[in-house]
Amino acid sequence: MSDNRIDQQAADWVARIDSGAATPEEQQALDRWLAADRRHLGAYARASAVFLHADRASALGPGFELPAAEITSARPRWTWLLGAAAAAVLMVALVFGLRGPSPVAGSVGDDVVVRLQSGLGEVRRLPLADGSVLTLNTDTSVSVVLTPERREIQLHAGEALFDVAKDPARPFIVRVQDTQVRAVGTSFTVRRLQDDALLVMVREGQVQVESASAEPVPLQANMR
Structure with a gap:
């Protein structure tokens, strides 16, 4: 199949999923399509990015200017170190995984810290x-870091999608620098951009973006 045809199929899938009308059978068909050819994953990611930037991005403004210094806390958290800017969008991200490097475990204080990564492509x-x-x-x-008391992630590079299990006693926190995204049970993506900028994409539910230098900003699906 030609690359142009794959790109067209990917665009059709992104539009269908984003519409919110996809059936469970269509979700399964998408998973099979993504698994069938590695080129499908790249095409789907590109189509999602085009859809995001063309129609959904909504800037939160300059209030998320943050210092460039890295966090040196003694207890890394389930966090995403956020950066200089943020945007909220409704978007469905990739949810089909390929094999990758094994986790690397360490410890800080009383907590076990697991380092996870994906390779290029x-x-x-x-x-x-x-x-x-x-x-x-x-x-x-x-x-x-995942303990009975807390659920936290630190983003060192790249982008990830979080489908969060509900647990009101343990909010799910993602940090980048001194900014955090807090959720209880929702689905959202955090992408770390160049110059420590941040993009938050809310698929469903609601999250709250908090920073020491700005008032908390609630974000939810369909927000523009």
């Missing part, structure tokens, strides 16, 4: 012990 789907699912887009690196 890979997409990894990783179920977590709390019932959440983490999907790493290409060339992405995160650190994970």
